[in-house]
Amino acid sequence: MSTLAHDDHHDHKPTGLKRWFFSTNHKDIGTLYLIFALTMFFVGGSMAMIIRAELFQPGLQFVDPQFYNSMVTVHALIMIFGAVMPAGVGLANWMIPLMIGAPDMALPRMNNMSFWILPFAFALLISTLFMEGGGPAGGWTMYPPLVLQTGNAFPFLIFAIHFLGVSSIMGAINIIATVFNMRAPGMTLMKMPLFVWTWVITSFLLIAALPVLAGGVTMLLTDKYFGTSFFDAAGGGDPVLFQHIFWFFGHPEVYILALPAFGIVSQVIPAFARKPLFGYASMVYATASIAILSFFVWAHHMFTVGLPIKGELFFMYATMLIAVPTGVKVFNWVATMWKGAMTFETPMLFSIAFVILFTIGGFSGLMLGITPVDFQYHDTYFVVAHFHYVLLTGAVFALMSAVYYWLPKWTGYMYDERLGKIHFWLSLISSNVLFFPQHFLGLAGMPRRIPDYNIQFADFNAISSIGGFAYGLTQLLFVYIVLKCALGGKKAKPRVWEGAKGLEWYVPSPAPFHTFETPPKLTKEMLEH
Amino acid sequence: MASQEIYYVPEGSKWPIVGSLSLFITFMGGAMMFNNAPGALYVLVLGLAALVYMFAGWFADVISESLAGKYSKQVDVSFRMGMGWFILSEVMFFAAFFGALYYARVFSIPWLGGEGQGLHNGTHEFLWPAFQAMWPMNVMPDPSNYTQYKDTIPAFGIPAINTALLLTSGVTCTFAHWALKKEQRKSLCLWLAATVLLGFIFVGFQAQEYVHAYKDLDLTLNSGIYGSTFFMLTGFHGFHVTMGAVMLAVILFRSMKGHFSNKDHFAFEAVAWYWHFVDVVWLGLFIFVYWV
Ligand code: HEM
Numbered sequence: 133m134s135t136l137a138h139d140d141h142h143d144h145k146p147t148g149l150k151r152w153f154f155s156t157n158h159k160d161i162g163t164l165y166l167i168f169a170l171t172m173f174f175v176g177g178s179m180a181m182i183i184r185a186e187l188f189q190p191g192l193q194f195v196d197p198q199f200y201n202s203m204v205t206v207h208a209l210i211m212i213f214g215a216v217m218p219a220g221v222g223l224a225n226w227m228i229p230l231m232i233g234a235p236d237m238a239l240p241r242m243n244n245m246s247f248w249i250l251p252f253a254f255a256l257l258i259s260t261l262f263m264e265g266g267g268p269a270g271g272w273t274m275y276p277p278l279v280l281q282t283g284n285a286f287p288f289l290i291f292a293i294h295f296l297g298v299s300s301i302m303g304a305i306n307i308i309a310t311v312f313n314m315r316a317p318g319m320t321l322m323k324m325p326l327f328v329w330t331w332v333i334t335s336f337l338l339i340a341a342l343p344v345l346a347g348g349v350t351m352l353l354t355d356k357y358f359g360t361s362f363f364d365a366a367g368g369g370d371p372v373l374f375q376h377i378f379w380f381f382g383h384p385e386v387y388i389l390a391l392p393a394f395g396i397v398s399q400v401i402p403a404f405a406r407k408p409l410f411g412y413a414s415m416v417y418a419t420a421s422i423a424i425l426s427f428f429v430w431a432h433h434m435f436t437v438g439l440p441i442k443g444e445l446f447f448m449y450a451t452m453l454i455a456v457p458t459g460v461k462v463f464n465w466v467a468t469m470w471k472g473a474m475t476f477e478t479p480m481l482f483s484i485a486f487v488i489l490f491t492i493g494g495f496s497g498l499m500l501g502i503t504p505v506d507f508q509y510h511d512t513y514f515v516v517a518h519f520h521y522v523l524l525t526g527a528v529f530a531l532m533s534a535v536y537y538w539l540p541k542w543t544g545y546m547y548d549e550r551l552g553k554i555h556f557w558l559s560l561i562s563s564n565v566l567f568f569p570q571h572f573l574g575l576a577g578m579p580r581r582i583p584d585y586n587i588q589f590a591d592f593n594a595i596s597s598i599g600g601f602a603y604g605l606t607q608l609l610f611v612y613i614v615l616k617c618a619l620g621g622k623k624a625k626p627r628v629w630e631g632a633k634g635l636e637w638y639v640p641s642p643a644p645f646h647t648f649e650t651p652p653k654l655t656k657e658m659l660e661h
Numbered sequence: 662m663a664s665q666e667i668y669y670v671p672e673g674s675k676w677p678i679v680g681s682l683s684l685f686i687t688f689m690g691g692a693m694m695f696n697n698a699p700g701a702l703y704v705l706v707l708g709l710a711a712l713v714y715m716f717a718g719w720f721a722d723v724i725s726e727s728l729a730g731k732y733s734k735q736v737d738v739s740f741r742m743g744m745g746w747f748i749l750s751e752v753m754f755f756a757a758f759f760g761a762l763y764y765a766r767v768f769s770i771p772w773l774g775g776e777g778q779g780l781h782n783g784t785h786e787f788l789w790p791a792f793q794a795m796w797p798m799n800v801m802p803d804p805s806n807y808t809q810y811k812d813t814i815p816a817f818g819i820p821a822i823n824t825a826l827l828l829t830s831g832v833t834c835t836f837a838h839w840a841l842k843k844e845q846r847k848s849l850c851l852w853l854a855a856t857v858l859l860g861f862i863f864v865g866f867q868a869q870e871y872v873h874a875y876k877d878l879d880l881t882l883n884s885g886i887y888g889s890t891f892f893m894l895t896g897f898h899g900f901h902v903t904m905g906a907v908m909l910a911v912i913l914f915r916s917m918k919g920h921f922s923n924k925d926h927f928a929f930e931a932v933a934w935y936w937h938f939v940d941v942v943w944l945g946l947f948i949f950v951y952w953v
């Protein structure tokens with residue numbers, strides 16, 4: 133096996149705290165991102181546990197409704213901006229330079245700043261829970277006029293959003309510059325691994341969507357403190373305008389969470405099916421079409437606010453249209469497995485589960501996208517079930533898959549496969565126990581964001597809560613597996629998975645601190661996918 | 662694309678984390694101001710000072726690395742891409758406010774005035790039947806919370822002059838670029854100085870216009886959706902012009918110190934791009950905010 137590392141040169145690493153605080157190394161920064169994301173996954177997760185504990189029975193048990201709603205709000209913000217997005221950026225940091233043969237990210241100092249904003253931004257956000265008036269409790273969607281009733285937390289919430297936006301935009305710029313400027317000779321665009329493709333396209337979405345959110349929350353701020361009337365009909369504005377602005381950002385945002393997951397699964401499935409990715413070019417085009425279309429469907433979140441009928445129809449059809457490229461992707465994943473010599477290591481299990489469960493989430497999305505039907509489902513637990521299928525058993529499962537897939541490359545050791553499988557099966561079962569019943573609850577009319585419910589919903593809620601606690605506990609096992617692998621185990625070979633394609637498998641495991649300081653000479657074999 | 666040279670990856674640097682920390686302090690100070698917390702102003706000022714310190718230190722590092730010849734062509738391309746995509750994100754930020762303006766004029770005000778069927782004229786019928794749709798809208802649907810204004814700023818007064826000023830500054834900026842390409846240092850500095858000057862005159866006029874609006878016309882942020890969109894759009898733009906002019910001044914200062922060569926002057930170009938961006942946004946403002 134040929135490897136591309138030259139061990140002749142001093143692989144000097146900075147030491148101590150400076151290594152992490154002042155880092156300009158994509159691998160270290162990637163590690164920081166991943167650790168941060170996992171930490172936030174547990175912080176946001178404990179909030180979810182509080183929510184599920186409260187919903188275990190009808191009536192008010194543990195928390196007062198205001199606090200309950202701040203849990204719902206902050207849980208969502210943490211999971212989206214603190215867990216899933218940073219985990220994706222962490223993977224991008226670690227893997228993109230390795231996958232395209234670049235020495236580092238294009239703008240290494242800015243890369244460090246993108247990361248170090250995150251702990252500070254979440255300090256702003258989480259501190260609000262201890263303030264007069266409590267944390268923000270109007271939902272992560274921050275609709276006025278409700279959100280304007282937030283107490284002292286309000287400006288902190290707004291600035292935390294701005295701050296996170298700065299981080300994401302810098303990260304996105306960095307990824308674009310890296311991919312377009314730093315590829316090794318021979319790594320043409322259509323030779324790039326799909327994970328790289330999905331991340332460039334995600335970066336476009338970030339750059340186009342996040343500033344719009346920043347503008348929207350700025351208007352909230354001036355409406356509250358400077359007497360403007362963007363969202364007040366008494367002054368000629370309209371609260372619905374905020375919903376338009378928010379969802380113009382919000383729908384692309386859900387693809388910001390989903391596209392990197394698509395990329396991961398497109399790396400993992402061919403590796404364990406031992407077949408090239410089916411329809412590579414169509415995957416690239418499908419990803420691009422999804423990204424473009426995602427800017428034209430936002431009002432499917434607003435069917436019930438009283439849009440003109442033409443608007444309802446336009447956004448319904450546009451939403452249906454997204455199912456086409458999404459279908460292309462699902463078809464290609466399945467076709468990649470078709471007649472493959474498949475094995476079922478943990479990354480593959482998570483990826484296959486992703487394909488199935490994400491598709492379930494896509495189907496419930498289609499149901500929600502049908503305007504007249506959404507009038508019944510909107511703001512019920514059906515929506516909650518929908519987005520948790522696409523986000524938890526979708527995006528998070530894919531991220532788990534990625535960690536198992538690349539962990540040996542990062543640490544130099546194999547993780548414990550038996551424990552990995554146990555983690556997978558427990559996660560699979562518990563998350564379905566957790567979220568599947570929520571479909572029924574929603575169809576029967578249980579509203580979201582309310583701590584109490586009618587007695588008829590009791591059984592499904594109890595089941596769902598049990599699934600929730602089981603899922604939460606199971607993730608402790610994940611931490612144990614990762615730590616165990618970081619500390620030792622069976623030595624990993626450079627090519628960890630014999631069916632895996634891509635440049636990252638031509639460098640040693642663990643990947644040395646510096647790789648590809650001069651552009652590697654790529655052979656045809658290295659460029660396969 | 663990739664050349665065989667070694668891409669310059671800087672050593673560890675304290676600036677990024679100093680930057681994050683100073684932004685944190687700034688945001689915290691700002692948020693505390695809104696809550697009338699004691700000492701808020703000090704926190705805010707401390708944060709802003711730290712930000713200035715960070716920018717100065719970070720750019721000083723970059724400039725000395727650049728002067729030391731550490732940046733290859735490829736590094737230069739990374740910087741260019743970075744600046745270009747940053748400007749696009751700024752465009753999207755302004756798009757949100759232009760979108761709000763468009764929405765108010767095309768949807769919310771006509772609906773409040775009774776246009777449309779079904780739910781749309783509900784507000785009109787039940788809450789404010791007397792309200793009539795108009796633009797500029799100086800009678801609010803519910804005037805009790807909002808300041809009624811006497812008049813708006815006409816397009817063909819100061820705004821037209823400002824348009825001429827900014828467009829001219831775009832031209833002088835380009836002349837400066839041509840001079841730099843021909844290595845004519847003196848005319849480079851002169852044209853740059855003219856650009857900076859025009860920029861600051863623009864800001865001065867804008868400030869005067871604001872004083873006039875507040876003092877004489879009662880046109881304020883509180884003047885309903887017209888005042889909201891007017892001041893937020895022109896305000897953010899004015900802020901960007903100020904930043905751009907400061908950046909141009911830095912470039913002027915560096916040019917006087919002999920920085921930049923006819924081939925290698927990314928910082929100059931980045932600021933010039935930014936300046937043109939600010940210019941284009943102004944054209945949008947002039948047309949859609951002041952004129953039509
Ligand atoms: C076939 C693709 C999809 C369709 C047709 C679709 C459709 C919808 C619709 C119509 C709603 C609004 C439901 C309502 O509030 O009444 C919704 C909500 C949501 N969707 Fe999807 N969706 C799709 C894929 C996704 C993906 C890939 C993600 C994220 C990875 C996602 C995340 C969300 C979230 C977070 C919400 C709830 C937002 C909130 O109100 O808090 N969806 N979806």
Ligand SMILES: [Cu+2]
Binds near residue numbers: 382432
């Ligand atoms: Cu959506």
